[in-house]
Amino acid sequence: MSAIHCHQLCKTFRQGDEIITGLDHVDISIEEGEFVCLSGPSGSGKTTLLNAIGGLDTPDSGEIRMGDIRIDQLERGPLADMRLHHIGFVFQAYNLIPVLTAQENVEFVMQVQGIPAAERSRKARDILREVGLEGMEDRRPAQLSGGQQQRVAVARAIVSHPDLVLADEPTANLDSVASTHLMGLFSELNENHKITFVIATHDKRVMSYARRLIKMQDGKIISDEAQ
Amino acid sequence: MADVSLVLAWRNLWRHGRRTWLTIGAMIFSNTLLVFSISLQFGSYDMMIDNTLQAYSGHIQLQHARYLDEPKMRYALPDIDASAQTLRKELGLSSISARAVGFALASSHERSYGLQILGVDAEHEPLVSTLPGLVKQGRYLDPAAVEEIVIGSVLARNLKVGPGDELTFLGSGFDDSFAAGVVTVVGVFESGVADLDRSMAQVNLGYFQEIFAMQGHGHSIVIRAAHIDDVDQLMADISTLKPASDKLAIRHWDELQPGLRQAIQADMTSAWFMYLVLIVLVAFSVLNTQLMSVLERTREFGTMMALGLQPSRLARLVMLETALMTSVGLALGITLGCLITWYLSHVGFSYPGMEEMAVKFNLPDRMYPAISPVSLTLGPGIVAIGSLLASIYPATRLYLLLPIEAMRAA
Ligand SMILES: Nc1ncnc2c1ncn2[C@@H]1O[C@H](COP(=O)(O)OP(=O)(O)O)[C@@H](O)[C@H]1O
Numbered sequence: 001m002s003a004i005h006c007h008q009l010c011k012t013f014r015q016g017d018e019i020i021t022g023l024d025h026v027d028i029s030i031e032e033g034e035f036v037c038l039s040g041p042s043g044s045g046k047t048t049l050l051n052a053i054g055g056l057d058t059p060d061s062g063e064i065r066m067g068d069i070r071i072d073q074l075e076r077g078p079l080a081d082m083r084l085h086h087i088g089f090v091f092q093a094y095n096l097i098p099v100l101t102a103q104e105n106v107e108f109v110m111q112v113q114g115i116p117a118a119e120r121s122r123k124a125r126d127i128l129r130e131v132g133l134e135g136m137e138d139r140r141p142a143q144l145s146g147g148q149q150q151r152v153a154v155a156r157a158i159v160s161h162p163d164l165v166l167a168d169e170p171t172a173n174l175d176s177v178a179s180t181h182l183m184g185l186f187s188e189l190n191e192n193h194k195i196t197f198v199i200a201t202h203d204k205r206v207m208s209y210a211r212r213l214i215k216m217q218d219g220k221i222i223s224d225e226a227q
Numbered sequence: 228m229a230d231v232s233l234v235l236a237w238r239n240l241w242r243h244g245r246r247t248w249l250t251i252g253a254m255i256f257s258n259t260l261l262v263f264s265i266s267l268q269f270g271s272y273d274m275m276i277d278n279t280l281q282a283y284s285g286h287i288q289l290q291h292a293r294y295l296d297e298p299k300m301r302y303a304l305p306d307i308d309a310s311a312q313t314l315r316k317e318l319g320l321s322s323i324s325a326r327a328v329g330f331a332l333a334s335s336h337e338r339s340y341g342l343q344i345l346g347v348d349a350e351h352e353p354l355v356s357t358l359p360g361l362v363k364q365g366r367y368l369d370p371a372a373v374e375e376i377v378i379g380s381v382l383a384r385n386l387k388v389g390p391g392d393e394l395t396f397l398g399s400g401f402d403d404s405f406a407a408g409v410v411t412v413v414g415v416f417e418s419g420v421a422d423l424d425r426s427m428a429q430v431n432l433g434y435f436q437e438i439f440a441m442q443g444h445g446h447s448i449v450i451r452a453a454h455i456d457d458v459d460q461l462m463a464d465i466s467t468l469k470p471a472s473d474k475l476a477i478r479h480w481d482e483l484q485p486g487l488r489q490a491i492q493a494d495m496t497s498a499w500f501m502y503l504v505l506i507v508l509v510a511f512s513v514l515n516t517q518l519m520s521v522l523e524r525t526r527e528f529g530t531m532m533a534l535g536l537q538p539s540r541l542a543r544l545v546m547l548e549t550a551l552m553t554s555v556g557l558a559l560g561i562t563l564g565c566l567i568t569w570y571l572s573h574v575g576f577s578y579p580g581m582e583e584m585a586v587k588f589n590l591p592d593r594m595y596p597a598i599s600p601v602s603l604t605l606g607p608g609i610v611a612i613g614s615l616l617a618s619i620y621p622a623t624r625l626y627l628l629l630p631i632e633a634m635r636a637a
């Protein structure tokens with residue numbers, strides 16, 4: 001159900017008297033299991049597009065479908081459920097819950113998803129091992145490095161195997177070793193679990209992992225190439 | 228991890244430990260105070276009821292069915308002495324005493340005053356009433372004697388008589404005949420109850436029945452239960468022995484002293500007004516704490532919404548935090564309140580000036596709060612409900628959040 005189709009998406013922002021273009025008639029189709037990078041300079045509309053796809057923001061006009069569902073027309077409640085059960089988000093600023101440990105941060109979303117306690121605990125432990133955080137389960141975000149926090153955020157996003165992962169500049173705060181490690185993990189999840197990835201970045205190394213590269217500028221798609 | 232939400236709520240509370248403790252402290256303070264004052268209130272009501280009922284009316288009275296509304300000579304019960312004797316035997320309770328009541332004009336050498344004259348069973352009267360024990364000059368009635376009278380202190384002053392002086396009284400008897408007697412004052416009582424001290428006198432029942440031509444009749448059988456909690460059971464027992472009829476009514480103290488409940492209710496109303504102020508203050512403190520805590524965490528709540536949590540889920544988290552905070556305040560407040568109240572319910576306590584009042588009005592010279600499940604939980608329970616209600620407003624703020632805007636907040 002994770003194929004995404006965007007049709008003539010437009011979004012503008014008003015800042016004082018100024019009208020800023022976020023998305024300008026964007027058409028895009030992403031099939032199940034793809035690994036797509038959105039690139040482009042800062043302000044080109046990458047985040048705006050990810051937010052629209054994830055239902056965090058509604059476009060001014062145009063359509064977004066995920067499978068048969070019109071994301072842009074869903075009510076708040078079903079939209080939240082959609083995100084909870086089908087979409088994993090990785091934010092640029094990690095956005096972990098500071099009072100919870102790595103393990104608890106991962107479990108929290110699973111509890112909301114309704115996964116039983118024993119299964120939750122086991123899955124969280126497994127995924128943290130998979131992202132290379134074995135032994136750090138009981139640390140709180142403040143006791144982890146930026147790269148480690150980002151890996152917790154990734155673990156939280158992928159632990160329940162969503163259909164789609166939307167990652168916004170996931171390596172912006174990581175050094176090159178951590179970036180490489182994270183991208184390796186994404187590729188592996190994409191291949192082994194058929195999770196669709198859409199990653200916004202202006203990091204050249206990240207783009208090299210993508211099998212499809214979409215370039216944006218001023219809210220428009222200026223190129224869309226397989227590589 | 229059994230419940231991450233619970234862990235999350237608990238740790239969130241201690242992010243601003245001092246602020247949380249201040250709020251919990253306000254709860255502990257008001258819960259302790261409420262437990263103590265409500266227990267004290269209940270204790271003093273018990274005392275008030277006991278003292279009032281012990282002075283004169285007793286817990287239960289058997290009367291002619293019409294006597295309560297129209298206290299007339301002719302609404303009397305036959306063979307009253309024998310009936311009282313039977314009841315004492317059947318119930319195995321000695322604090323049961325028969326009375327007859329009449330009105331008369333009493334004259335000393337100098338003056339005349341109207342008074343209520345009571346014929347009492349001088350042997351059993353001290354078991355149902357504290358009046359016989361409050362004779363301050365002279366002595367109480369001798370059960371065997373005739374032509375003796377004890378009178379209230381104000382009446383004695385008005386009539387200018389004391390023990391040893393003679394009084395003449397005139398009234399009308401049971402059969403509307405003329406009733407008159409000459410008696411010697413043997414004692415003067417001082418109850419502190421103005422009505423009794425001003426206008427009451429007691430003579431022996433036998434003598435009364437003779438003078439007022441009662442033919443064995445009397446007006447009430449007064450019963451004092453061992454404890455006020457036994458009254459209802461006792462009433463039930465009595466009504467099986469002596470079923471109520473159009474001639475006989477079994478009266479609960481509530482009917483005999485209608486002002487008492489009202490006085491207690493009036494006192495409760497004014498006390499609850501003060502409690503309410505306290506509860507509202509605690510509720511506002513909770514409101515403030517939770518509102519600040521929600522506003523500070525806008526970004527976190529935005530993230531949670533972006534991850535797919537419904538606003539209702541976040542609202543529940545805030546309510547859970549309040550519930551945890553309230554539970555701590557409830558547990559500590561009740562414990563502390565219980566300890567203090569329990570201690571004072573054993574040693575009692577008094578405030579300056581209380582002892583003088585106590586001597587004057589025949590009250591115990593110390594107050595004893597009465598701990599009960601209700602007095603322990605009523606106040607704190609309402610504080611808890613008030614606190615939870617107060618956190619509804621901060622919780623509803625979450626419904627206004629939009630995830631991306633919230634995530635952009637500092
Ligand atoms: N909430 C907002 N209010 C005003 N302008 C915004 C808002 N969000 C995004 N924009 C503007 O929209 C354009 C696209 O932004 P964004 O999608 O964040 O770009 P990118 O992620 O590619 O850096 C930028 O010019 C940005 O300033």
Ligand SMILES: [Mg+2]
Nearest residue numbers: 046047048168
């Ligand atoms: Mg961006």
